[in-house]
Amino acid sequence: xxxxxxxxxxxxxxxxxxxxxxxxxxxxxxxxxxxxxxxxxxxxxxxxxxxxxxxxxxxxxxxxxxxxxxxxxxxxxxxxxxxxxxxxxxxxxxxxxxxxxxxxxxxxxxxxxxxxxxxxxxxxxxxxxxxxxxxxxxxxxxxxxxxxxxxxxxxxxxxxxxxxxxxxxxxxxxxxxxxxx
Numbered sequence: 001x002x003x004x005x006x007x008x009x010x011x012x013x014x015x016x017x018x019x020x021x022x023x024x025x026x027x028x029x030x031x032x033x034x035x036x037x038x039x040x041x042x043x044x045x046x047x048x049x050x051x052x053x054x055x056x057x058x059x060x061x062x063x064x065x066x067x068x069x070x071x072x073x074x075x076x077x078x079x080x081x082x083x084x085x086x087x088x089x090x091x092x093x094x095x096x097x098x099x100x101x102x103x104x105x106x107x108x109x110x111x112x113x114x115x116x117x118x119x120x121x122x123x124x125x126x127x128x129x130x131x132x133x134x135x136x137x138x139x140x141x142x143x144x145x146x147x148x149x150x151x152x153x154x155x156x157x158x159x160x161x162x163x164x165x166x167x168x169x170x171x172x173x174x175x176x177x178x179x180x181x
Contacts, residue, residue: 063138066136066137068135068146069135069136070110071110071133073106073127073129075107076104076127079102080099080101080103081094081098085116104119104123104124106142110137115140117141118142119141122150123142123143126148126150134146
């Protein structure tokens with residue numbers, strides 16, 4: 001009984017929780033927040049460590065099994081695995097979460113056969129449709145492209161060329177102004 005009001009059941013628990021929160025000071029709440037942030041940070045650290053170890057193991061297997069092949073790229077797209085024509089064995093071996101994540105796919109002709117291949121973002125950017133390329137394949141996964149420049153280098157070269165053209169145009173305008181005077 002509190003001030004002439006009798007609370008029972010859920011009302012009593014809500015009142016107790018409210019009183020408990022009111023009893024906590026600002027310092028207690030700050031300590032609680034710091035502990036929660038520390039726990040989340042430690043969890044993310046160990047999750048990252050586990051994922052990097054797993055990636056290193058998979059990379060070793062991929063490097064061991066890769067081979068050079070010449071392909072003709074028909075199409076490339078960023079889509080869900082269920083919307084792409086993957087072999088049933090490959091589709092069933094994909095992790096459950098990857099079925100709900102968009103991935104990078106390349107439809108290519110390898111010899112007389114048309115196949116759907118998977119790749120990661122950095123390799124996907126180097127692949128141009130309707131071109132013949134030499135690639136490193138590990139099963140249905142494109143590991144790398146041989147003889148192609150990364151898109152970052154291409155963009156950097158374009159920027160430098162545009163900058164040089166601007167400077168030459170600026171110098172030509174200065175020379176024209178000087179000739180008029």
